[in-house]
Amino acid sequence: MSSLEQKSSNKCCDGELRKYSFTSSALGGLSANLNVFLPSSALAGGGKKVPVLYYLAGLTCTEDNGAQKGGFHAAAAEHQIAVVYPDTSPRGAGAAGEDEAYDFGTGAGFYIDATKEPFAKHYQMWTHVTKEIPDVLSKAGLNLDTSNASITGHSMGGHGALTIYLGSPAGTYKSVSAFAPICHPTACPWGKKAFQGYFANGLTDGSKHDATELLTAAGGPSARNVDILIDSGTGDNFYKDGQLLPEDLAKAAMSAGYDDKQVQIRLQDGYDHSCE
Amino acid sequence: MSSLEQKSSNKCCDGELRKYSFTSSALGGLSANLNVFLPSSALAGGGKKVPVLYYLAGLTCTEDNGAQKGGFHAAAAEHQIAVVYPDTSPRGAGAAGEDEAYDFGTGAGFYIDATKEPFAKHYQMWTHVTKEIPDVLSKAGLNLDTSNASITGHSMGGHGALTIYLGSPAGTYKSVSAFAPICHPTACPWGKKAFQGYFANGLTDGSKHDATELLTAAGGPSARNVDILIDSGTGDNFYKDGQLLPEDLAKAAMSAGYDDKQVQIRLQDGYDHSCE
Incomplete structure (x- = not known):
């Protein structure tokens, strides 16, 4: 894993939206892009560390969709929270079949670590998002408190946020929220296709990346408290x-x-799947 | 001019973002796209009419940039204002040279009525924005009070907003604001190129579409009151x-x-030309 290379920076809401890339070990040595909104106090010096919110994007998206269209930065500035936008899959892995459909392969990493060939080498988005990105951020001197993090996402990214929250030890993420998430992937066409394509044991392994299955396995409040908020539109x-x-x-x-x-x-009455 | 044809509608901030197209007489019979954010009270029935804010986009943009990235709709919903997003040029005019550069021709209509061939037939964005769009909107039954309008824009669209405001009779638009507008186009490379390319009399005609020249000609508060707000970044x-x-x-x-x-x-200290 290389350190972050800054590609650009734009002032935004008294903070900065920065575009980074780095060589990702998790993704098999490919270059990975990452956007980060840093609120003003993280930029002010003095080492004041700010909390982190991860935003995971949906099918066909990149690290840019949430950063450009999400409208998060005014609120993030108000609360002095950094927002981290990973990409949705490895890019240019060269795996056979990765560019044949919008809902599998490139742009559709599903936030899992693939175990099936030809995807296992590069499609390791779980490790990329949960371990590698926090690690590279914490070493970048950005005044981020990566131990004080929450996670959110949209659609496939909402699935990612829910499953990363529930699949990580309690407290790893303070809370999870999601817009229009895939809540039960082992029971829907998108999730079945992805899990059967990425996992050697298909849906059996997929159940460990299924929010409905994970919440069932969490065992209720006596075993684990959770903080989950979901907005989904009826349109x-x-x-x-x-x-x-x-x-x-x-x-x-x-x-x-x-x-x-x-x-x-x-x-939410009448709202559809789009971000707008 | 045909009536508006609705292409899509997405619920947003309790209102709707609608995509329309129509056959534009001003643009020589080409199809023109138009996005409109309608706040909830315009949708509620009862004929309550809402004010209109026009947003004019910059070079290379379309009717989508402001609608998707502008982040205007929460505020527009709060104040119950419709936001209208025209395109930045005719599309597919077929005029020689219109696709050779980002700053002239397609995506670069400069909100003027061209008088020079081969652009005069289609490049009539002034008429399109100031007459045709208000006309087609007022006939569409959308509960818009097109007589209660203001105008804004970014970069080339800021130039458009300022010059349409100052070049229209007092009171046509209540106010004008602009992000990083081209303020003196007859004195800058973008404006000189555009005006020399679109106007038979080049910069002489261009001075009637130059905010600095128009404000000088406005004659001060005793002749005409104005309400102009500009934000431009030092970065x-x-x-x-x-x-x-x-x-x-x-x-x-x-x-x-x-x-x-x-x-x-x-x-604004450190802000750059981008919307983000």
Whole structure:
């Protein structure tokens, strides 16, 4: 893993939006892009460290979508939080089949570590997001408190945020939120295709990366407290098509004994899958 | 001019962002795109009409840039204002030379009515923005009060906003604001190239589309009151290269006797030309 190389910086909301790249060991030596919004206090010197919010993007997206269209930075500046935008897959891995569909391969890494060839060498987005990026950020002198982090995302990135939150030791991330996340991937077409393509044991391994399965396995408040907020729109065609299944996550939460303060799932009338 | 054809609608900030197209007489019969954010009260029925803010985009942009990246809709919803996003030029005019550079022709209409061939037939963005779009909107049953309008823009679109405001009868637009506008186009490379390319009489005609010249000609507060707000960044390379020249507009305002309430020009430390 190389250190961060800064490609550009733009002043934004009294902070800076910076574009970085680095050579990613997790992604098999490929170059990885990363955007970071740094609020003013992180730039002011004096070593004041700020909390970190990871934003994971959806299918076909890059590190730019959330940074350019998300509209997060005014609120991040108000609360003095850094926002970190990883890419959604390795780029240029050269794996057979990676560029044949929008929902698998390039732009569709699903935030898992692939175990099936020809994807295992490069498609290690779980390790990239959970270990490598926090590591490279903490060594970059950016005044980020990577131990004080939360995670969010949209669609496939909402799946990533939920599964990384639930699949990491309690407290690794303070909270998770998601827009229109894929909540039950082992039961929807997108998730089945991805898990069968990336995992040697297909859906069996996929269940460890399935928010509904993970919440069931979490065992309820007596075993683990959670802080989950989901917004999903009723006008979302992917919701109507059964790709998102927030109702399955809601059932799992209820069965496990979580109340709607620990697992808050809001269906927003008429909103669709787009960011706008 | 055909009526508006709705291409899509996305719920946003309790309102809707709609994409329209129509056959534009002003643009010589070409299809023109137009985005409109409608706040909730315009959608609620009952015929309550809302004010309109026009946003004019910059070089290389389309009707999508401001709508997707501008972050305007939360504020527009708060104040119940519609935001209208025109394109920046005709598309597919087929005029020789229109696709040779980023700063002339396609994506670079400069909000003027061209008088020079081969551009005169299609490059009529002044008429398109000031007459045709208000007309097609007022006939579309969208509950817009097109007589209660203001105008804003970025870069070339800031030039468009300033010159349309100053070049229209007083009161046509309530106010104008602009991010990093081209303030003195007859004195900068972008403007000289555009005006010499689009106008039969080059810069002579161009002076009627030059904010600095128009403000000088406005004659001061005794002749016409104005309400102008400009934000331009000191980290903007186009500002450093002399493409924007807000200092020339400031001098013209002072010479004409406008104070900094009527013409407010703010240089923002370290901000660059990008929207982010």
